[in-house]
Amino acid sequence: MKKRVQGFLLAISLIGLFLLVKEADAAAKTTITVATDSDTAPFTYKEDDKFKGYDIDLVKAIFKDSKKYKLKFQTVPFDSILTGLDAGKYQMAANDFNYNEERAEKYVFSDPVSKSNYAITSSSGKTYKRLDDLSGKSTEVLSGSNYAQVLENWNAANPDKKAIDINYVSGTTGITSRLQHIENGKIDFILYDAISSAYIVDDQGLDLKVNQVEEQIGGETDGLEYLLFPKDEEGEKLQQFVNKRLAALKKDGTLAKLSKKYFGGDYVSDL
Known part of the structure; x- marks a missing residue:
């Protein structure tokens, strides 16, 4: 013992x-x-x-x-x-x-x-596949993001065309909320990565269309x-x-x- x-x-x-x-x-x-x-x-x-x-x-x-x-x-x-x-x-x-x-x-x-490629998400009745298609259209972006920079660069490079209407939102307005703003007609599109866009649209059951951008944006790191x-x-x-x-x-x-x-x-x- x-x-x-x-x-x-x-x-x-x-x-x-x-x-x-x-x-x-x-x-x-x-x-x-x-x-x-x-x-x-x-x-x-x-x-x-x-x-x-x-x-x-x-x-x-x-x-x-x-x-x-x-x-x-x-x-x-x-x-x-x-x-x-x-x-x-x-x-x-x-x-x-x-x-x-x-x-x-x-x-x-x-x-x-x-x-992942860039993608443009829009209402189901619209199809945008190039940045030129976004002329005069409205969107929401986070300031300082790559997506904001792409759109800002397009506006700067195309002064003869109607500018893309870029609305800057805070980080508290997440990508899901911004995609919902397309569905309710507040904005026309969101430029974002294809993986996230397709995932959220499917997960949330949103009546939206996701199209990968057909042109090359940026360089090797795109x-x-x-x-x-x-x-x-x-x-x-x-x-x-x-x-x-x-x-x-x-x-x-x-x-x-x-x-x-x-x-x-x-x-x-x-x-």
Whole structure:
């Protein structure tokens, strides 16, 4: 009996020691706070108050079993994500971010994590496939987004044509709300990525038409999605860690698996 009690006490002591070591290891890890607006399905959204989406599961896979980092996701209005990176509140941003030169001056990009074409969503009775088709039409955009920049550039390059009516909205007016504004006649179209547009229209049962843009917009980075980091020493270290893990996840098929799960197809193997 005495030996049995001693064995039980030893087991309890070992469990306690294991828990203490585990807590110490967790405390020693660097917390990476990932900013996301939780309103850009299927890239990032919430379901039963849990973070979901391609970007979310991808980031989890990247940091899985990391001995150096631990993750924390935080919902942030889209137009506050980058200012939060600037202020050091977040160490990483995951929100279907595209590349542009203005961002590249201030932030560090991961290797691309998915590729989607631009698409124009309109009422079911209208078809817009080129930017010229949008002349004189109205839309809503988030200031500073790639989609806003594309439309602003078209207006600047076509002073002889009727300008696209660009209405700037805050990050609290999510893409789902903006698409609903087409259905109720408030605006004519939304320029957005094809994956998200088709997903939301189908998920919400909206009577809208999604057409991929037939012309090339931008350069080699057109349609590519990235994770973002602050442009400093820590941000660059994190970028290197993420890129190394991305290469491994692409090789083992994890990226393709997540793409098929959330996008309904393989949007990663050709990256």
